[in-house]
Amino acid sequence: MKFFLRGASDSPVSGSFVKDAGVSLRAVNLSYPTPDGQVDILRDVTVDFFARSTAILGLNGSGKSSLLKLVNGINTIRSGSVQVGGLEVQEHTARVRSHVGLLFSNPLTQLIMPTAVEDVELSLQRTGLSRERRRATALELLSTRGVGHRAEHSIYDLSGGEQQLVALTSVLAVEPEILLLDEPTTLLDLRNKLRLYALLETLPQQLIISTHDLDLAARCERAVVIHNGRVYAEGASRSVIAQYENWCAREFPTQSPLASDQGVA
Amino acid sequence: MTGVDLFGTYSHRDTLIHRAPLWYKGIALILISFALVASKSWVIGGVALSAMILVGLIGGITPKQWLQTLFGLKWLVIILAAYYVLFGSIAQGADVLLTLMSMVAFSKVLLTTTPLPRIIDGFVRLCAPLKIFGVKPERIAMAIAVMVRSIPVIMNEHTMISHALISRGVKVAPHRTFTPLIISTVAYAHETGEALAARGLMDTEVSPPASEHKN
Missing domain, CATH: 3.40.50.300 (P-loop containing nucleotide triphosphate hydrolases)
Incomplete structure (x- = not known):
């Protein structure tokens, strides 16, 4: 569609993001x-x-x-x-x-923390959520993308596709x-x-x-x-x-x- | 041998060491550091290294992983050993080497048995009093996280450069790996900076998820 x-050109209120x-x-x-x-x-x-x-x-x-x-x-x-x-x-x-989220071509460039769940939690840090809520949200988001079972694994142990999914989950975690x-x-x-x-x-x-x-x-x-x-x-x-x-x-x-x-x- | 093997990465297990509160580990770090710095005897270093290896074994680090870690330090050991044999004393060299290896071993135990966010949170709390001097503990914590993350990446890069040399029939030697390693490390630092910026992790503004503040 x-x-x-x-x-x-429809100028927005100064300093506010206009979605459309x-x-x-x-x-x-x-x-x-x-x-x-x-x-x-x-x-x-x-x-x-x-x-x-x-x-x-x-x-x-x-x-x-x-x-x-x-x-x-x-x-x-x-x-x-x-x-x-x-x-x-x-x-x-x-x-x-x-x-605005940016997904790099090489997910290992983008993934900073050692495990998948920790990396998604890192993205959520700037949301001001509590640590417990960050962890729960990160696990939920990884499950939604089909990599919840790899949440606690080292990013080096993930396949290229899984790394890309984790990187994408990290980017989308803050809902750009x-x-x-x-x-x-x-x-x-x-x-x-x-x-x-x-x-x-x-x-x-x-x-x-x-x-x-x-x-x-x-x-x-x-x-x-x-x-x-x-x-x-x-x-x-x-x-x-x-x-x-x-x-x-x-x-x-x-x-x-x-x-x-x-x-x- | 990969860089990850040197310092380790968090391994999700349920051991006594995993369950130990972070502040226990922090106190242990301070005590061991003081003992190693204050002592001039290699015996203290030997005891500390043995103790760390034992604690690591309890925490699920296998003997093979320990061997990989110690093997990863071979160039450092060779260079320092040669220096102390030529310009110092064997006892002094043993003290310095065992001190370094003990601290690497402690880092491995800490990183293998403690999730990095917990370590970061611990640093944030530890650095909280510095707020009165305008220091941002979150920035320090982020720097530590990036530093911890960078060590295995750089070590992996060294492994890849070594493999590239071997595949071309060239013997691996420090003078051949040094320049490409510096170039790739600078490139990695640049990429990491871009990744941090792209994810808004270097911005001071706190941004709730878009669903909580749609315009």
Whole structure:
């Protein structure tokens, strides 16, 4: 089912997160310092994410993950504006993060505590719940995701799929409205991939997924192609994927076909 | 040998050591630390290490796991032993080595028999008086959790680098593993920082679950 959320231009009360306002990037420039000077990662990117699920496609180093990390406030823009839920991310980083979860491609990067239940409890720490309630909630959440029987196990003893489920449980524990997923299927075998596809379909969150997995992208409503730090395509996922495959098989245009780099995904 | 084997990770069991209150373990840590620091005799270190191994066995750490832990310290032992043989005395070297190994053994017993959140909560309570100086005990506790988590990760990284060298027919030696280990450790630190930030664990703002404060 396709549906669009309310536009970000409906300005919210200052400092409050508006659930349906989506994610808006305006003329965003992002660069990283290197010993040889600044390297541009994103260039004048303007795009909106209002659909329930959007895939971000692009070659390695195209800027997909960097774009995701802007939405969560991990990366800092050089110029432009990133608004999430109507809030400027640079100004309200902590508030935005409490509404935006980020799942890393390698769950072991994300899992900090030694056991599954402890890691979910860690996420719940900022909710202000008592220790007993944190533990009970963490166990319940792990059971809901089908990994309750692994709650007390070391994260190293879990399979890749289980680690990914625990990481996802930790992220979802604080009930974010928006879920960012950075190449979530890269380390998964086919069975776990299919499980993740099914799980993502049931989640109530708005999903923005950076991926090389075209099967996953095809399950999203919308897709965006990033190339050389610019938006090259955006629209319904099927047509964008076909365009992306065509470019990958032949050659990407030297200039973005979207002259103004504007899009609504 | 993996890094997890060196310091251990919590093992859910019902032993006497698991059931012991955290403050018992805290007092034991203080007493053993004072005894080891105050004493110049290697005998105290030997007794402390033996006692820790015995307590660990009661707490479910197997003899094989202990051997793996002690084997994991081989480079440290070799380097320090060589130093004290050349520039100090054997008795002094034995004292230093046994002191270090006792503390590693104590860490293993503590981490294997106590859930990390309990240890963190203990540190938060211990550091609570520092609040008057503007110190945030939760931040200290988080730093400890990340530090504890990082040690096995870095040790695992060392194992992987060693395996990569072996698979290419190159002999494993400290001068070959040092640089890649530093690079991967810095990368890990960077990733951990991003993971903590992404999860809002470095933010001071307390955020109830969204279901309790939907706009």
